[in-house]
Amino acid sequence: MIRQLIRVLGADQIRPMRSHAIAVTIYAALQGTAFALLVPVLRALLDSDEEGAARWLGVLGAVTAATCVAYYVQAKQGFATAVSSTGALYRRFGDRLAQLSVGWFSEARLGPLTRLATAGVGEINTLFAHALQPLITSIVSPLTVLVVMLFLDWRLAAAMAATIPLLHVTYRWSTAAVARTDEVVDEAIAQANNRIFEFAQSQPVIRAFGRAQKENDWLDEAMTEQHDIGRRRLRRTTVARGAFGVTVQLSITALIAFTTMLALRGTVDAAQLIALAVLLVRFSEPVVALSEAGGALRMVRHRLNQMDEIFQTPSLPEPTAPRSPADAGIELSGVRFRYPGAPEMAETAEAPRPHSSSTGST
């Protein structure tokens, strides 16, 4: 998708995009570090070491301040990137359209094209304003926590790492299942709407020839059928919709059980484990933001595909050194032509039409 994004926005947007991504990563890493610092503070408190707690609290305070600054910085970067790429996208879009052949602009294309140009551009650019930050943060933050955990208690770190594949698989499966279902349901709805529209446009015939009863029944049947298809499909994927959130909670619960087991075995200090347990939660919880970012991503992907298609459409080649015609005569020389998607070709022989003559054709 990144490749597609760059194709659409243009290579000169790579720099701002990269700056933004780096700023977000720094923010997320700082956030992860702040989370990790809760362990020494809590540990100290549980051990009744108030001085130690205050010291570590000082460090936490400093890191938190840095995190807030980093947040502000990445937000500003995001805004700058959004502005820069919105302008670039509009301009590239305009240039692209200007290069396409006139025949490409059919009646059917105009509506969706206009929507893409107005709403679509805005949607693509909310990516930078809203989606990128939660997306990167929900991955980098927990990873930072995991790395810190390695130094604090490798067993918990291992357990945390073990949940990652589960989360990943669940995420991919549930988003794919939901997307497929949404497609099917959207199609069913589109069909139902088309039927109604046909019904409306055929009213003069329906009423004039007494077909009201028959057409009403037929329409109702069609609508009910589409409704059943949609409903059955949605029922099948009810589980998929909430699956990711549940899986996150499942991993937290499992990790807590594991920690409990370690604590009861008595091999490690309870206070330490409790502090680590709290950190565990900080590991899993940001991941939930991933599913929201995923939704926004899906919408953007659709628009991106539409834009990409336009940018990939071959344009009329233009000469670098254009010449002016000598007179107004037209000459077709060995012309072969085919409408897109049509099987046959029209062929004409050499057919010069001299200047100032009139030729009709049938």
Add this chain to the structure above:
Amino acid sequence: MSVNRREEGAALRALLRPVRGRITAGVALQALAGIASLGSFVAIYPLAVALLADEPDGSTVWWIVASAALALVVRFVAQSLSYLLMHDADMEFQLRLRRRIADRLSRVPLGWYSSRNSATVKKALADDVDSMHYLVAHALPDLTMALVTPVAALVYLFALDWRLALVTLVTTPVFGVLFRMTGKRGGRQHERLAGAIVGINTAVIEFVQGISVIKAFGQRDKASERFNKAVDDYMTTFTAVKGPLMSLSSLAYASVSPAAMLAASLGGGTLFVAADWTRPVDILPFVLLGLAISAPLVVVTYAPQALGQARQAADRVAELLATPTLAEPERPLTPSGHVAEFHDVTFGYTAGSPVLRNIDLTLEPGTVTALVGPSGAGKSTLAALLPRFFDPDQGSVRVGGIDLRDMAAQELYSHVAFVFQDVRLLRATVADNIKMARPNATSAEVQAAARAARCHDRILELPRGYDSVVGEDAVLSGGESQRIAIARALLADTPIIVLDEATAFVDPEAEAGIYDALSALIAGRTVLFVAHRLHTIVDADQIVVLEHGRVAERGTHTELLDSAGVYRRLWEAYTESGAHAQGNRIDAPEAAL
């Protein structure tokens, strides 16, 4: 336009009423799931207390873990049930709504399907229903979870230790103030930004939709320049308005970011422990749940938009559903004979601007009446009143002495047939389309009608001849469809026919054939004919000249030429332009079935 708050949501509530139960249950279950999702966080506190005891009791500890697992199961079940209910409610709501719309459309006046209204129907069915669907299936569940979870967490924390809860929330007022400031400034700048958005959208639309003209006239570079400038202007305004707003709102969100909440809860906790107000282990819930409180603040800012859109969508749909329909008579009367009359008819598409005024017109049986006049005079509108495309605002249209409004639709259309420019063939076989008025017609009758309408040979050329299905294996040009519609009208064999000459212009190739077909159609019937080419109607029994919606003159061709009025002027202009040399005309009752 609804103004007060209560009215605002009224249309939406009314439309959702049938599925209200399921939505409420779904929301309640989602709330339950939200509370249950806190299970694992909440469990750590009692767990810690148990583990820190001198001799941790294994069974207590495992009971706590089991409770956390139970909370997980409750969440899963409640959430799944909730989605099930909400989706069912959503689908049923959509089906009901579509049914109502279809029902309405089957009863509005035939003339209501102008291009503007078709676009309204399209928008209602696709976009508006979709906005409401989004609210029910996505926004409501997400919002419920996003609100209930932090509220539940807050209640729990306040119940434990209200002082520490307050300290944990210490940065929230900062958020509140900054957010409000953003809102206020945004409000002031709103107009400026809205104007800029309209500007860029207009520039884009003009560019995209005009592109073929632009290229054809070699204006491409200039248009691109103009477009790029519009983009630059927009980006400048956008940056100037949104820039400062974004800075403010980022500060706001930074103040309640997870790290900040963590620092607040830990800092406050440490202070309380130092002051001996609480045990160390008692600050755990605050550290665990403090972050759950700030997360939804982001979601909540999106929610009003979804609700607002759904409300507006509901209003539009309600308006569509309230479109006035044609009144059906309680006790339908039967016409006697088939004289068609217009009595003092006045009609306008919109109230207050009549297109037809005080029209009095009688069509005697077996005669041909032609309507002529400059374009915009109301000819097509008047003709459309006879097959009841609209009801007149004043006066009455009668057939066989009975007002159309007192007649059943079936009755009316067994007396009046019409062939207008936008011919509609149903997705059925060609034979079925022709037989529409008389399903029991024999194929000999069908073919005879097709021959008279000059389309029999063309039909035989189709892949399955008369059994080809229109729209599938029968792809017909405009002129071919017209002739099939004429065959259909021929077979319907109604005493009165309303025609628009423009049907012939659809297809220059087929024009002669269409004129022949029309001649066959009018033989022996009462005809109301909207004429565009004057030479075709010189033999009409009655010519009615319309000007500015009124009858200016009436008479035969010769009478009108003699009276040297509007018709004479039109005729002279017409013959001068040489158009009459083309030769097609409708011949009077010579052609026969």
